[in-house]
Amino acid sequence: xxxxxGQLTDIEGLSATTLLRFATAGSVDDGKSTLVGxxxxxxxxxxxxxxxxxxxxSASRGQDxxxxxxxxxxxxxxxxQGITIDVAYRYFATARRRFILADTPGHVQYTRNMVTxxxxxxxxxxxxxxxxxxxxxxxxxxxxAALLRVPHVVLAVNKMDLVEYEESVxxxxxxxxxxxxxxxxxxxxxxxxxxxxxxxNVVEPSAHMDWYAGPTxxxxxxxxxxxxxxxxxxARFPVQVVIRPQTAEHPDYRGYAGQIAAGTFxxxxxxxxxxxxxxxxxxxxxxxxxxxxxxxxxxxVTLLLEDDIDISRGxxxxxxxDAPATSQxxxxxxxxxxxxxxxxxxxxxLKHTTRTVKAIVxxxxxxxxxxxxxxxxEPGQLVANDIGRVKVRTxxxxxxxxxxxxxxxxxxxxxDPADGTTLAAGMSGEAFAQGEEPAPSTPDxxxxxx
Amino acid sequence: xxTVASVAGETDSPYxxxxxxxxxxxxxxxFREVAGEFExxxxxxxxxxxxxxxxxxxxxxxxxxxxxxxxxxxDTGHNFPEVIEYRDRVVAEHGLxxxxxxxxxxxxxxxxxxxxxxxxxxxxxxxxxxxxxxxKFDAVFGGGRRDEEKARAKERVFxxxxxxxxxxxxxxxxxxxxxxxxxxxxxEHVRVFPLSNWTELDVWQxxxxxxxxxxxxxxxxxxxxxxxxxxxxxxxxxxxPKENEPVVTRLVRYRTVxxxxxxxxxxxxxxxxxxxxxxxxxxxxxxxxxxRADDKLSEAAMEDRKRxxxx
Numbered sequence: 026x027x028x029x030x031g032q033l034t035d036i037e038g039l040s041a042t043t044l045l046r047f048a049t050a051g052s053v054d055d056g057k058s059t060l061v062g063x064x065x066x067x068x069x070x071x072x073x074x075x076x077x078x079x080x081x082x083s084a085s086r087g088q089d090x091x092x093x094x095x096x097x098x099x100x101x102x103x104x105x106q107g108i109t110i111d112v113a114y115r116y117f118a119t120a121r122r123r124f125i126l127a128d129t130p131g132h133v134q135y136t137r138n139m140v141t142x143x144x145x146x147x148x149x150x151x152x153x154x155x156x157x158x159x160x161x162x163x164x165x166x167x168x169x170a171a172l173l174r175v176p177h178v179v180l181a182v183n184k185m186d187l188v189e190y191e192e193s194v195x196x197x198x199x200x201x202x203x204x205x206x207x208x209x210x211x212x213x214x215x216x217x218x219x220x221x222x223x224x225x226n227v228v229e230p231s232a233h234m235d236w237y238a239g240p241t242x243x244x245x246x247x248x249x250x251x252x253x254x255x256x257x258x259x260a261r262f263p264v265q266v267v268i269r270p271q272t273a274e275h276p277d278y279r280g281y282a283g284q285i286a287a288g289t290f291x292x293x294x295x296x297x298x299x300x301x302x303x304x305x306x307x308x309x310x311x312x313x314x315x316x317x318x319x320x321x322x323x324x325x326v327t328l329l330l331e332d333d334i335d336i337s338r339g340x341x342x343x344x345x346x347d348a349p350a351t352s353q354x355x356x357x358x359x360x361x362x363x364x365x366x367x368x369x370x371x372x373x374x375l376k377h378t379t380r381t382v383k384a385i386v387x388x389x390x391x392x393x394x395x396x397x398x399x400x401x402x403e404p405g406q407l408v409a410n411d412i413g414r415v416k417v418r419t420x421x422x423x424x425x426x427x428x429x430x431x432x433x434x435x436x437x438x439x440x441d442p443a444d445g446t447t448l449a450a451g452m453s454g455e456a457f458a459q460g461e462e463p464a465p466s467t468p469d470x471x472x473x474x475x
Numbered sequence: 476x477x478t479v480a481s482v483a484g485e486t487d488s489p490y491x492x493x494x495x496x497x498x499x500x501x502x503x504x505x506f507r508e509v510a511g512e513f514e515x516x517x518x519x520x521x522x523x524x525x526x527x528x529x530x531x532x533x534x535x536x537x538x539x540x541x542x543x544x545x546x547x548x549x550d551t552g553h554n555f556p557e558v559i560e561y562r563d564r565v566v567a568e569h570g571l572x573x574x575x576x577x578x579x580x581x582x583x584x585x586x587x588x589x590x591x592x593x594x595x596x597x598x599x600x601x602x603x604x605x606x607x608x609x610x611k612f613d614a615v616f617g618g619g620r621r622d623e624e625k626a627r628a629k630e631r632v633f634x635x636x637x638x639x640x641x642x643x644x645x646x647x648x649x650x651x652x653x654x655x656x657x658x659x660x661x662x663e664h665v666r667v668f669p670l671s672n673w674t675e676l677d678v679w680q681x682x683x684x685x686x687x688x689x690x691x692x693x694x695x696x697x698x699x700x701x702x703x704x705x706x707x708x709x710x711x712x713x714x715x716p717k718e719n720e721p722v723v724t725r726l727v728r729y730r731t732v733x734x735x736x737x738x739x740x741x742x743x744x745x746x747x748x749x750x751x752x753x754x755x756x757x758x759x760x761x762x763x764x765x766x767r768a769d770d771k772l773s774e775a776a777m778e779d780r781k782r783x784x785x786x
Contacts (some may be wrong), residue, residue, distance in 0.1 A: 270540035276541075321490045450652075
């Protein structure tokens, strides 16, 4: 076959498009399933046999309308209990974009799932019920989006049909949420008044809200910029594997394969290798078999250097003029994701980019309640779904960026060396973008209620 | 750069990637992570389009070096001859090492029993898991995609299996950013799904873009078939057709490739990749719903098979 992208663009609706990863947070009560169902259904991503299966099961349970949550609740335990217990990934496309949706349950005991979904998202849709406005759960979702540095947040004020499509109701909720989210450092907030059930402003513009001139949810998803201004990013390249064919055809080829974690790299650029600190210059960039002069995140490439220096998996290649400091002492915010607790003094493995090192949890200075951002000093341990500050000492120096500057190179996992369990997801540096007044420390009562 | 020129959309920066470039980059990253962290990885290779795309991505990931993995084919004994030819051709062309786990072998030895319905897909689990154990494979690449089926929608990219190859959805590790945790105890292994985030349409678009050759059965051709459970099945030694199942010649193609006894063809006149892509884009049925008898067994058929160690 000799097809090319150029020929494919001739097929209507199948031209090359960009990819947007986004997350939704909310509960069934907020109409999240209805919103997700409508996005999938109206983009023709729910196919006949899937819909028939949903209708059959819904009818057998005595429900009048098809329960679209059944599309995503894939595990037997979920269907039996009528709850979503895990992140469900959904895929749909329009003529302009391909979407990967991480659909996460909104309840506090699923914080780890929301954090997981937000970790790769470039946009989060937070749902509120127009009748209830901003509630505890809304603040928690905003805090998670801020903590995970999701670049774009959409506030979908749902059930506008139940408040007579009243502009003042929407404006009040949007203003309250925007103020709160801005304080947390959320860089961009778009508030949209919708009715997922009636279809207002989800895919089609509403006929009931002339006062709203902004985009529908889908229009916004299709047009929001998917990459940042890479020129201002710190370029980072974690080495995954060294490629050495040692064949007659390529006797001396030695390339460093990896995925560009941030920024851009160019042929001729002076680079430094961490942690050794040795310097060289980029002699060539192989983009999966094609020679290129420049490459950028998140491309997977192979870098060739001018000098034959010792580089192996776990090393970080960075611009010579923009190298991060290396350190064995890490301060970070973590979300605890395991059922077993994380305790002071615990020996763990820390996985950062392609490097895994031994580490010890030196301190857990505080635990954070996301609903009101109150801090609880010296909790001693973190349990599942807790967010807390930790101080970790590593056996070897690591080149960690602040998570605020680089999501890929500022994040890490803590792993139990005994059984390999992923214990916690860490974000280096300050928890929130703007240094607000720290909330007064309150005594730790019973912990979270779950 | 072609990657820039191919991206439409006035709001995207010059550094935007097309969705196929983004998915390709992610899959290559996954292959390289496994190469960096595991001792004996293997690619499950059925000769179906998803495993062909996996192999293509693996070859690109390590170019100009050879891929550091071997291939494993679970042979049900009910194969499409075109697919076996394709498999052998690819293995020879790239100088790969092929392992075969044979279902027929297990039936001949009396270890497995033929099912009354003649379907052999569920019988693949034991030969697969025993081969993984005997060869001490610690990472096993599968072509499963989350859009295929709702139990798969909850699958991780790195999916931990115990020493019996069993999948426990509650033991799965949360996966954050692109940090994959592949740690496992001796005897355990990790199933790895580099195409997790691809859809059927992405796979076809990528095949077209990369000019990847496929077995001919994916394109429309005349074939002697008979109808069972609403699907067109190919007549063959495996046990079809029965007396009340008349054989007819139809213009068909396959959307998935599996065991002949449970993989159905669809009516189609799509003979080129462009026509196949147009057909899929317009289809109102999922590929499994249209062509897989084994998934129609129950609401949780796939979850149950996955728990036991299936792909």
